[in-house]
Amino acid sequence: MTGTALDHHLARRFWHLVAHRSELPGDRDYLRLPWLLGDIVAYNDRGEITVFDNLCPHRGARFFLDAAGNAPALCPYHGWSLRGGVLRVPRPDSYRPCDLAAARLNRFATAWCGDFLFAAIDPGTDLPTQLDAVGPVLEGISRDIAHRHALDAYVYECPWRVAVENALEPDHVHMVHADTLGSLRLTAARNLLAGRNAMFLAEVGDPRTLRALRAMRRLFDLRHGHEGYASLYLFPFSFVSSTFGYAYAVQSFLPAREVGRTEFTTRLLAARTVPGTEEATRPFLDSAAAMNRAIFEEDHAICRRVDPGFPFTGPLSATEEKLRHLREELAAISSGLNPAVA
Numbered sequence: 001m002t003g004t005a006l007d008h009h010l011a012r013r014f015w016h017l018v019a020h021r022s023e024l025p026g027d028r029d030y031l032r033l034p035w036l037l038g039d040i041v042a043y044n045d046r047g048e049i050t051v052f053d054n055l056c057p058h059r060g061a062r063f064f065l066d067a068a069g070n071a072p073a074l075c076p077y078h079g080w081s082l083r084g085g086v087l088r089v090p091r092p093d094s095y096r097p098c099d100l101a102a103a104r105l106n107r108f109a110t111a112w113c114g115d116f117l118f119a120a121i122d123p124g125t126d127l128p129t130q131l132d133a134v135g136p137v138l139e140g141i142s143r144d145i146a147h148r149h150a151l152d153a154y155v156y157e158c159p160w161r162v163a164v165e166n167a168l169e170p171d172h173v174h175m176v177h178a179d180t181l182g183s184l185r186l187t188a189a190r191n192l193l194a195g196r197n198a199m200f201l202a203e204v205g206d207p208r209t210l211r212a213l214r215a216m217r218r219l220f221d222l223r224h225g226h227e228g229y230a231s232l233y234l235f236p237f238s239f240v241s242s243t244f245g246y247a248y249a250v251q252s253f254l255p256a257r258e259v260g261r262t263e264f265t266t267r268l269l270a271a272r273t274v275p276g277t278e279e280a281t282r283p284f285l286d287s288a289a290a291m292n293r294a295i296f297e298e299d300h301a302i303c304r305r306v307d308p309g310f311p312f313t314g315p316l317s318a319t320e321e322k323l324r325h326l327r328e329e330l331a332a333i334s335s336g337l338n339p340a341v342a
Contacts, residue, residue, distance in 0.1 A: 003036045006334050007160075007255045010236045011036050013124040015131075017238040017250065018042045020269055021115040023068070023148045024049055031068045034153075034263045035254035039064075040108065042117060043073055046084055051119040053106035056080050057087070067153045067265065114142030132195030134232055140224035141232075144245060149270040150289035152296070156253070156262035158303040160237065161312060161330075163253045163262045166303050167231075167239055168198070168322040176302050180295045184209055184243065186229050191321045196235035196329045198322045203228040204243070213244045219281050220246055221272040233322065235329070246271050246281075247288050251296075260308045266296060 003011075019031050024044040032054060033040040039054030041064060054062045056075035063073050063082075073082035079090045082105065092100055108119035111127040113135055118127055128135050156163050166172065170189060173182050185205035192199040204210045214227075225245020232240045239251040247270050254263040268289045273281050316324050 003255050003257075003259070005337050006330065007036055009333065009337055011255065012121045014236055015111065015118040015120045015123055015127050016040070016254075017116060017234055017240075017252065018051060018119045019049075019117045020142065020145055020148070020250065020267075021049070021117065022145055022269065023267065025147075026070065028070050028072055029068075030064055030071065030073070032064050032066065033252060033254060033265055034256070036257055037121075038257075040119060041073075042119070043082070045073070045082060048085065049110070049117060050082075050085070051108040051110050051117070052082075053108075055106065057103045057105060058089075068148075068151055114139035115145065116142045130195070131234065132197055133192075134194045134197040134199060134234065137199065137224075138232060138234070138240065141240065141242075141245070141248065144222050144224050144271045145248060145269045146272040147270055148267050149247065149285045150268040150292075151265070152267075152293060153263075153265040154300075155256060155258075156264045156300050156303060157260075158262060158300075158306055159260050159308055160253050160255045160262040162303050162306045162308070163264065163299070164233075164237070165312070165323050165326065166299055167251070167253070168233060168326060169320045170200070170202075171317055171319055172302065176298050177295055180291055180298060184229060189319070193322070193325055196326075198233040198325065200231040200233075200322065201226055201228060202230075213246075216246060216281075216284065217244070219273055219277040221274050222246075225271070235326075243288075247285055249292050264296070264300070266292060268292060 018040060019042045023031055024042060027044055027046055029044040031042045040051060041054045042049060042051050054064055056063060058080050059077055061075050061077040063075055081088045087105055089100055108121060109123060111118050113127060113131060116138060183206060186202040187205040189202040204213060222245050225242060227244055229243050237253050240248055242248045247268050250267045250269060252265045256263045270285050312327055
């Protein structure tokens with residue numbers, strides 16, 4: 001078993017954002033998220049969305065290898081499958097005297113926040129309590145989303161805490177993202193803490209970009225969202241961010257099996273459009289997807305430079321409030337796991 005005791009505690013005792021309902025619209029649609037404990041699979045089984053370990057209980061082969069797709073939950077090794085909520089075994093009589101009733105998928109507990117699906121192994125609390133004041137905001141956002149436009153997944157060559165701390169603070173933007181996120185010239189930033197979660201709201205300061213974004217409002221059918229830049233941190237591993245609510249980047253920074261690595265997945269979820277304007281919004285969504293890829297590649301490049309052994313105790317600026325909050329929360333959790341830790 002790899003990873004620290006804290007990593008395993010966070011993985012097992014908290015709810016994790018897995019998918020938006022629009023990502024699994026049809027029978028046999030699936031989404032796979034690798035992490036410390038294997039793979040999380042969200043799967044549409046005849047209209048019922050279930051979440052389970054990507055592991056056949058027979059001999060441990062994985063059902064799926066791609067990040068997302070449409071395929072039967074069929075093990076290619078010996079043909080065991082999931083269908084209609086039932087684990088189906090070819091020629092069950094041949095397994096006597098084994099107790100096939102004991103062979104079952106490792107399923108996750110699931111809960112919904114609007115149209116966002118969360119999964120947990122052994123949650124320490126219910127989902128609304130964990131999300132705190134971020135929950136109603138996230139639920140509203142979920143109602144504005146129509147479909148997934150893009151998906152990217154790769155391994156960050158750094159510990160998950162390095163990647164999450166980087167995503168939480170704005171001070172690096174002018175250095176690392178000067179020609180990407182920095183081009184928005186974000187101003188008037190506000191940090192809102194909610195339990196262990198956080199919200200970051202800012203305005204777009206570049207006049208030309210602001211005019212263009214406001215002009216696009218007529219193309220979208222929105223009820224929620226911030227007219228500016230918004231980023232929601234969902235403790236411990238996820239972010240949902242957007243500019244003007246036209247599309248949402250859902251990011252997962254999951255601890256990997258390999259020490260010092262992070263399983264990173266980002267999906268661009270497009271907002272509902274006014275009927276007849278779908279083609280008009282496609283260039284914007286393509287541009288947003290390309291921008292996000294550039295930003296995350298820049299983040300990865302800088303995170304790779306952080307020494308993996310450097311302690312999370314360095315000085316923090318006034319604008320790194322969310323970072324300080326995260327460190328305090330993780331220190332408190334670690335102390336509970338190991339009372340000797342001060």
